[in-house]
Amino acid sequence: xxxxxxxxxxxxxxxxxxxxxxxxxxxxxxxxxxxxxxxxxxxxxxxxxxxxxxxxxxxxxxxxxxxxxxxxxxxxxxxxxxxxxxxxxxxxxxxxxxxxxxxxxxxxxxxxxxxxxxxxxxxxxxxxxxxxxxxxxxxxxxxxxxxxxxxxxxxxxxxxxxxxxxxxxxxxxxxxxxxxxxxxxxxxxxxxxxxxxxxxxxxxxxxxxxxxxxxxxxxxxxxxxxxxxxxxxxxxxxxxxxxxxxxxxxxxxxxxxxxxxxxxxxxxxxxxxxxxxxxxxxxxxxxxxxxxxxxxxxxxxxxxxxxxxxxxxxxxxxxxxxxxxxxxxxxxxxxxxxxxxxxxxxxxxxxxxxxxxxxxxxxxxxxxxxxxxxxxxxxxxxxxxxxxxxx
Numbered sequence: 001x002x003x004x005x006x007x008x009x010x011x012x013x014x015x016x017x018x019x020x021x022x023x024x025x026x027x028x029x030x031x032x033x034x035x036x037x038x039x040x041x042x043x044x045x046x047x048x049x050x051x052x053x054x055x056x057x058x059x060x061x062x063x064x065x066x067x068x069x070x071x072x073x074x075x076x077x078x079x080x081x082x083x084x085x086x087x088x089x090x091x092x093x094x095x096x097x098x099x100x101x102x103x104x105x106x107x108x109x110x111x112x113x114x115x116x117x118x119x120x121x122x123x124x125x126x127x128x129x130x131x132x133x134x135x136x137x138x139x140x141x142x143x144x145x146x147x148x149x150x151x152x153x154x155x156x157x158x159x160x161x162x163x164x165x166x167x168x169x170x171x172x173x174x175x176x177x178x179x180x181x182x183x184x185x186x187x188x189x190x191x192x193x194x195x196x197x198x199x200x201x202x203x204x205x206x207x208x209x210x211x212x213x214x215x216x217x218x219x220x221x222x223x224x225x226x227x228x229x230x231x232x233x234x235x236x237x238x239x240x241x242x243x244x245x246x247x248x249x250x251x252x253x254x255x256x257x258x259x260x261x262x263x264x265x266x267x268x269x270x271x272x273x274x275x276x277x278x279x280x281x282x283x284x285x286x287x288x289x290x291x292x293x294x295x296x297x298x299x300x301x302x303x304x305x306x307x308x309x310x311x312x313x314x315x316x317x318x319x320x321x322x323x324x325x326x327x328x329x330x331x332x333x334x335x336x337x338x339x340x341x342x343x344x345x346x347x348x349x350x351x352x353x354x355x356x357x358x359x360x361x362x363x364x365x366x367x368x369x370x371x372x373x374x375x376x377x378x379x380x381x382x383x384x385x386x387x388x389x390x391x
Contacts, residue, residue, distance in 0.1 A: 025137040026085040032126060032134050033078055039125050044074045047121040055113035061104045063204040077118055077142075084141045091148065096253040098149030100196055102160035103206075103250045106153070111146040118142065158251060162187050164221065166245040172307050175227040176273070177238040181247055186219030189252035191284035192277045192358075194386060195221075196250035201236035206250065210277035210360075214284035221249075224308070226273045254386040256358050258285060258292065264356050265293040269346055269369055271361025272300055275308055277386070278360050282315060282322065291321040299327035299342040303334065343372040351377030359385040 036043060052059050083090040119138055123130040164181035171177050189195065191214040196206045211221045227238040256277050258266050268278045275298060285291045300306050306326055316322040327338045327345045338345045342361070346352075346369060357378060359369050366385050373383065 022085050025140060026082060028134060028137045029084075029141060030082055032122070032129060032138075033082070035129055036122055036125050037078075040074060043121045043125050046124055047074055047117050050117035050120050051113055054116060055110055058110055058113065061106075061204065063202070074118070074121070077114070080145055081138065081141045084144055090145075092255060093253075094145060094148040095152035096251070098152030099156045099158070099251045100253060101149065102153050102156065103196070103248070105160075108150055111150060115139070115142045115146060156251070158188060159185075161251075162249045164247045164249055166241055166243050166247065167220070169241045169243060171238070172224075173304065175238060176307055177225055177241065179223045179225060179237065179241055181221045181223070181249075183219045183221070183249070186215065187221070187249055187252060189215065190257060191215065191280040192256035192258075193252040193254040194277060195252055197223075197233075198248040199233065199237055199241065200245055200247075201240050202233050205233050207233040208253070210254075210280065212276040212279045212283075214280050214287070224273045224276050256360065256384055256386055257281065258294075258356065258358070260285070260288065260291060262292070262356065264354055266295070267346070267352050267355045267357045268294060268296040269342055269357070269359045269361070270296065270298050271342055271365040271369075272305055274361030274365065276360070278358060279308065279312075281358070282312075285321075286315065286319055291319075293321050293323070295323045295325060297325045297327055297338075297342055297346050299329075299345070301329045303328055303337075341368065343368040347372040347376040347378075351379075352382070353377075353379075355382060357383045359383065 080090070080094075083093075119135065119142070122138065123135070126134070162183055162185060164183040166179060167182045168180040169177060170179075187195065189211065192210075194208045194210040197209050198204065198206050209223050209225060212224050213220075213222045223237075225234055225237045227235040254277070258281055268281075270278045278296065282294070282296070285294070296312065298306055298309065298312060306328070309324070309326055312324045316324045325338060325345075326336065327340065327342055328334060329339070329341055340348070342365060352373070357373065359366050361369075370383055370385065374380070
């Protein structure tokens with residue numbers, strides 16, 4: 001497993017009741033991780049050393065400079081392990097993750113090496129707290145995860161990855177760029193999903209980005225990428241991408257979508273370039289004459305952050321089912337804008353009963369928005385988001 005996986009944010013999807021034994025196992029895992037988490041750097045260093053000793057070929061899965069990698073994989077693994085008692089959330093994600101990891105040439109022995117290295121690193125750090133019962137809990141949870149991923153990889157009918165060529169790179173601002181990629185063979189994704197990307201400027205540093213368009217007849221993909229602080233990949237894409245660059249693209253992941261036949265209206269909450277997957281969904285809905293009513297809250301710190309506002313307003317002017325509500329934290333004197341954070345503004349409108357809610361943006365924005373909506377009375381099963389890191 002690689003580290004471009006997930007960011008720990010609150011669960012917002014309903015889950016089946018886990019068997020008591022599984023619940024007890026996960027509680028034991030969470031308790032021991034709370035003891036170990038302050039020592040993640042030490043655990044990570046030992047983990048990678050053990051992994052590369054057990055399976056030297058896995059070194060080629062990671063960038064030459066491991067500095068940006070430290071801690072990412074261990075935290076991702078632990079977060080996935082802690083989801084074992086939530087099969088409705090975990091199973092679809094693991095199937096997608098298993099298909100995605102075929103792009104590295106992962107084989108069963110690599111899964112075994114990762115599990116052995118993780119348990120060895122935790123055992124070394126926890127010392128006497130690493131009891132037989134604790135070891136069994138971690139081993140059983142990891143086995144469930146590895147088996148699910150391997151089964152999905154073996155059953156996949158699609159290639160491990162696709163190759164695309166950058167046809168356009170256009171700076172929208174000093175830290176934001178639009179990139180259009182053309183592919184010989186289209187990626188079979190759904191509007192709202194995200195893809196793992198490897199760019200030539202940062203080999204082996206795969207990161208997740210969402211296409212901002214629904215699937216097109218020509219198979220081209222449009223990405224809106226903002227250079228985030230400390231973001232090795234996003235900064236390279238914004239500053240150094242050139243037409244003709246070759247991108248590798250992994251299988252689609254994510255479950256953000258709109259059920260047009262549900263009879264429920266939709267609320268979308270987009271922060272910054274988190275707009276991309278929701279814009280793709282809107283792009284797809286625009287192909288139909290009749291849709292549920294969609295209210296899009298599109299927010300940022302300043303007006304400059306709402307880089308796609310005029311295009312969204314143009315879309316709303318020709319699609320009566322769409323309402324665009326721009327939100328700016330510093331909006332004094334801006335007519336037609338709501339002022340505050342997205343979490344403040346969306347929850348200010350109430351619980352949005354009988355609506356499906358889609359949230360996309362930074363992990364911090366998602367955490368804040370989901371938490372406030374739950375307090376406002378929005379039901380857990382109304383809210384959808386995809387927990388991936390932006391860089």
